[in-house]
Amino acid sequence: MNKIVTLQQSVMAEDEKFAAAIRDRNTRMGLLMVNIIGSPGCGKTTLLEKTALHAGLSMAVIEGDLATDRDAERLARLGVPVVQINTKGGCHLEANVVEKAMESLPLDTLDVLFIENVGNLVCPAEFDLGEDFKVAVLSAPEGADKPLKYPYLFTSAKAVLLTKTDLLPHLSFDMEMFAEDTRKLNPAAPVFHVDSLSGAGIEQWVGFIKLKAKEKKANVR
Amino acid sequence: MHELSLADAIVSALLKMCEDEAWGRVKKVRLRVGALRQVFPEMLEFAFSTVVKDTALSGALLEIEEIPLEWRCLECGNRWREDSGVCPLCGSFNRETLAGMELEIHSVEVEET
Ligand SMILES: Nc1nc2c(ncn2[C@@H]2O[C@H](COP(=O)(O)OP(=O)(O)OP(=O)(O)O)[C@@H](O)[C@H]2O)c(=O)[nH]1
Ligand SMILES: [Mg+2]
Ligand SMILES: [Zn+2]
Numbered sequence: 001m002n003k004i005v006t007l008q009q010s011v012m013a014e015d016e017k018f019a020a021a022i023r024d025r026n027t028r029m030g031l032l033m034v035n036i037i038g039s040p041g042c043g044k045t046t047l048l049e050k051t052a053l054h055a056g057l058s059m060a061v062i063e064g065d066l067a068t069d070r071d072a073e074r075l076a077r078l079g080v081p082v083v084q085i086n087t088k089g090g091c092h093l094e095a096n097v098v099e100k101a102m103e104s105l106p107l108d109t110l111d112v113l114f115i116e117n118v119g120n121l122v123c124p125a126e127f128d129l130g131e132d133f134k135v136a137v138l139s140a141p142e143g144a145d146k147p148l149k150y151p152y153l154f155t156s157a158k159a160v161l162l163t164k165t166d167l168l169p170h171l172s173f174d175m176e177m178f179a180e181d182t183r184k185l186n187p188a189a190p191v192f193h194v195d196s197l198s199g200a201g202i203e204q205w206v207g208f209i210k211l212k213a214k215e216k217k218a219n220v221r
Numbered sequence: 222m223h224e225l226s227l228a229d230a231i232v233s234a235l236l237k238m239c240e241d242e243a244w245g246r247v248k249k250v251r252l253r254v255g256a257l258r259q260v261f262p263e264m265l266e267f268a269f270s271t272v273v274k275d276t277a278l279s280g281a282l283l284e285i286e287e288i289p290l291e292w293r294c295l296e297c298g299n300r301w302r303e304d305s306g307v308c309p310l311c312g313s314f315n316r317e318t319l320a321g322m323e324l325e326i327h328s329v330e331v332e333e334t
């Protein structure tokens with residue numbers, strides 16, 4: 001005889017406990033946590049470097065990469081507190097490792113903690129890290145059709161960043177389609193256009209983060 | 222890669238329950254997966270069958286129920302299932318996702334001991 005046990009349990013239930021604990025603590029501390037997700041090489045680290053150079057934001061970064069600590073070194077050089085996580089083949093970060101990484105950061109001095117997730121448009125979007133929100137990063141050379149091809153990320157992100165806009169003159173990037181598809185998937189999300197080389201658009205992006213960090217602090221207690 | 226890490230997550234969750242609940246042999250696992258989850262069922266089934274080898278779940282079958290996308294318009298209340306997040310009735314973008322985000326172990330079939 002077989003019996004059927006009904007569970008109706010999320011696949012990520014175990015990890016969601018860690019995510020909930022992180023979210024709880026961040027709420028108590030008034031610390032904003034932002035999960036940055038995009039393809040390999042879309043410009044996540046460069047964006048964070050530019051963000052760090054912007055005065056008036058106390059930030060730290062948790063770097064997720066398959067291997068090497070190059071991205072962490074780049075940020076450490078700028079004086080940003082940073083922890084590198086090597087996933088050794090794992091294609092996304094999980095909350096349990098993020099919680100451990102947070103132990104070595106000066107959390108009470110921070111306005112915002114950025115997580116640079118492993119370069120990948122699929123799994124990172126599915127694993128809750130306890131962040132306040134996800135940001136979807138797409139670089140212009142990847143093409144305007146990506147939002148519809150990776151709808152989960154673009155639906156669940158709170159903001160969308162189009163990077164490498166300096167390259168637009170060399171590409172046949174369909175800006176209208178990109179704007180339309182992004183709006184269809186996620187009408188509420190602001191879309192930022194940034195060129196991290198010249199710094200164009202960084203101001204607006206940092207302004208958005210500052211606003212969110214302020215809101216988070218104001219909601220303590 | 223994606224399916225493999227999901228299979229890993231499913232199997233570790235199940236192995237823990239298996240131990241906690243002292244289940245007998247697990248014959249079948251029913252999973253509900255929303256359309257937005259970007260899961261390719263055959264690949265996930267295959268990944269699952271690989272991951273369960275030499276575990277207490279060895280031989281268990283994965284059965285995947287795909288849940289189509291469903292939106293509800295917050296302006297006019299209309300419900301629709303097409304890919305587009307725009308309300309086909311009133312053209313509003315203001316909507317909520319009713320279904321399509323699931324990733325849930327619905328039930329397991331175990332041998333009674
Ligand atoms: N033209 C141009 N190049 C950029 C821009 N942003 C980043 N790059 C270049 O793109 C390459 C990858 O940038 P990274 O910032 O390392 O990208 P990443 O997303 O952190 O990469 P991974 O962490 O390896 O996934 C580098 O050569 C950068 O110089 C930009 O706005 N414009
Ligand atoms: Mg990087
Ligand atoms: Zn993956």
Ligand SMILES: [Zn+2]
Pocket residue numbers: 294295296297298299308309310311312313
């Ligand atoms: Zn409507």
